[in-house]
Amino acid sequence: MTDIRLRVLGIDPGSQRTGFGVLDALGQRLSYVASGVIRTRDGDFCARLCEIFRAMQSLVAEYRPQEIAIERVFVSRNAGSALKLGQARGAAICGTADADARIYEYAPREIKLAVVGSGSADKAQVQLMMKNLLRLERTVAVDAADALAAAVCHALRGRALAATARAARTA
Numbered sequence: 009m010t011d012i013r014l015r016v017l018g019i020d021p022g023s024q025r026t027g028f029g030v031l032d033a034l035g036q037r038l039s040y041v042a043s044g045v046i047r048t049r050d051g052d053f054c055a056r057l058c059e060i061f062r063a064m065q066s067l068v069a070e071y072r073p074q075e076i077a078i079e080r081v082f083v084s085r086n087a088g089s090a091l092k093l094g095q096a097r098g099a100a101i102c103g104t105a106d107a108d109a110r111i112y113e114y115a116p117r118e119i120k121l122a123v124v125g126s127g128s129a130d131k132a133q134v135q136l137m138m139k140n141l142l143r144l145e146r147t148v149a150v151d152a153a154d155a156l157a158a159a160v161c162h163a164l165r166g167r168a169l170a171a172t173a174r175a176a177r178t179a
Contacts, residue, residue: 015041017073017104018159019064020151021081021097024048026060027151030071031142033163040142042071043152053092057099064103076104076111077162079119079154114161119154122161 013034020027025048030041046063048056078101081094101111117127123137135153138144141160148156 014075014163015071015073016159016162017067017071017076017107017109018155018157018162019076019078019097019100019104020154020158021060021079021093021100022151023053023056023060023092023096025151026063026096026100027149027153027155028064028067029138029148029152029156029159030067030073031156031159031163038142038160038163040144040156043148043156045149045151053095057095060096060099061103064100065106068104068107068109073104073107073109075162076101076107076109077158078111078113079158080113080115082116112162114158119157119161122164123157 013032015030015032018027018029018031026046027043028046029043032039032041046060048059078097081090081097104111114122120129120134121127123141124133126133131150131154134157135147135150138153138156138160139147142156147153
């Protein structure tokens with residue numbers, strides 16, 4: 009039986025910087041495909057949400073993910089910031105609609121625990137783990153590393169591998 013490749017898009021939402029990371033899961037092997045950061049222009053908040061939406065549409069058209077892993081919003085002391093983050097997250101999710109892909113949500117602590125081994129890991133640790141796990145030549149930007157971590161978390165949690173197994177059975 010041949011392993012079926014599953015493409016996962018990870019998203020780290022933000023109203024000014026939204027990270028994305030794309031990887032392929034083939035059996036238990038993870039392969040880096042692409043990553044980057046969508047940087048929105050200063051100014052009108054609604055225009056920034058549209059930029060995120062359109063950028064996600066472009067990413068979906070280019071990379072054709074089968075599953076999407078996105079970081080959940082966490083509420084700290086500033087409710088206004090959490091609301092903006094939630095709106096950016098919504099724009100990113102809506103921008104992936106053309107992928108016709110299942111969307112999985114993960115808490116930031118869950119992602120860090122899966123990829124670093126500690127739910128309280130800092131951003132530099134996540135960057136280093138993404139560089140090592142995906143055998144990258146250099147460290148990627150913080151937001152891109154967080155998005156890749158969401159995709160890796162999804163794959164390591166077995167959902168992507170289970171979907172690969174299901175696809176192989178029906179092929």
